[in-house]
Amino acid sequence: MALIQSLRLVLAPPHPAGRNFIGGGMVAVAVGMLLAIWPGGWLAGWLAWLGFFFTLFCFYFFRDPERVVPGRPGLVLAPADGKIVLVGQAVPPAELGLGEEARWRIAIFLSVMDVHVNRMPVAATVTRIVYRHGAFVNASLDKASEENERNALALRLPDGREMAVVQIAGLIARRILCDAREGQAVRAGARFGIIRFGSRTDVYLPAGVLPLVAVGQTMIGGESVIAELGYGNGSGR
Numbered sequence: 449m450a451l452i453q454s455l456r457l458v459l460a461p462p463h464p465a466g467r468n469f470i471g472g473g474m475v476a477v478a479v480g481m482l483l484a485i486w487p488g489g490w491l492a493g494w495l496a497w498l499g500f501f502f503t504l505f506c507f508y509f510f511r512d513p514e515r516v517v518p519g520r521p522g523l524v525l526a527p528a529d530g531k532i533v534l535v536g537q538a539v540p541p542a543e544l545g546l547g548e549e550a551r552w553r554i555a556i557f558l559s560v561m562d563v564h565v566n567r568m569p570v571a572a573t574v575t576r577i578v579y580r581h582g583a584f585v586n587a588s589l590d591k592a593s594e595e596n597e598r599n600a601l602a603l604r605l606p607d608g609r610e611m612a613v614v615q616i617a618g619l620i621a622r623r624i625l626c627d628a629r630e631g632q633a634v635r636a637g638a639r640f641g642i643i644r645f646g647s648r649t650d651v652y653l654p655a656g657v658l659p660l661v662a663v664g665q666t667m668i669g670g671e672s673v674i675a676e677l678g679y680g681n682g683s684g685r
Contacts, residue, residue: 461512473503510642512565515670517637524657524675525636526667527569527613528649530558534590535659540612540652541593543578544602552653554674555593556667558618558643566626566641567670568634569613569651570677572603577630584617592616592648599624599641603634605677609654615641616648637670 480496518525534555540546558564582597597617604610615624626641628634643649653659653675661667661674 473499473506475499477503509560509564509644511563512639513563515567515637515668517670518673522677523570523636523673524611524651524653524677525567525569526556526669526672526674527651528556528558528564528566528667528669529562530556530649530667532661532663532665532667533557533648534650535661535663538593538652540602541578541580541598541600541614543580544576544600544612546602546610546612546652549655551655552657552659552675553593553650554653554659554661555648555650558647558649563669564642564644564647565639565669566613566615566643566649568603568628568636568638568640569674570603570605570611571636572605572611572634574601574628574630574632574634575604575610576600576602577626577628579624579626582617592618593650596648597624599626601626601628601640605654609677611654611657612650612652614650614652615643616650617643618647 476499477496480493480499484493484496532554534553536553537550538553539548539550577599579599580597583595584597593614593616599615601613602610603612615626617624623644624641624647625643628640634640651674654677657675657677659675667674
């Protein structure tokens with residue numbers, strides 16, 4: 449059973465954001481193979497091999513497996529795959545206007561080998577989305593929350609409480625994609641974006657909500673529970 453689950457993860461269809469990369473790799477393979485038949489075409493042969501391995505990597509990196517979203521109400525789900533690198537009190541990004549009071553923040557670092565599709569941690573309404581340019585320091589560092597390029601989303605829960613999820617670029621990641629829109633009602637576990645290539649995703653819990661996870665734990669986006677809200681928030685895929 450574990451082998452079947454691993455194969456399903458590896459062979460999952462790619463996210464649409466990876467189509468251009470995969471297409472470019474396939475073009476490199478085709479061009480390299482065509483040129484390799486000519487005398488002295490050994491360099492083109494290397495191009496074909498490089499294109500082949502690049503295409504395989506892109507298929508793996510942009511994989512977008514289905515997730516079994518927990519049906520129990522009142523859960524806060526991990527917004528991304530990866531390892532928890534920070535759990536502590538912090539003030540949400542100022543641009544979201546959520547106040548200056550510190551609340552619990554959970555930071556998940558995504559390595560190049562993790563699934564990079566972001567998923568909504570709760571069912572809520574997206575009230576604000578703010579993109580900010582910045583640096584590209586190692587996303588596992590605490591200062592990445594302040595210094596790095598980021599895309600911050602404010603979420604309003606059905607009971608009026610607010611929280612935030614922040615997509616943060618990393619040392620290698622240079623492109624944040626977000627499909628969510630202000631005013632949009634979203635489901636817990638629903639896809640809302642992707643970050644290329646290696647990154648971090650932070651969650652700022654509502655005031656008074658405590659984390660149920662610790663540094664070093666491995667998360668599965670849309671499945672792993674990181675906190676409980678204490679009421680029914682629904683779920684989606």
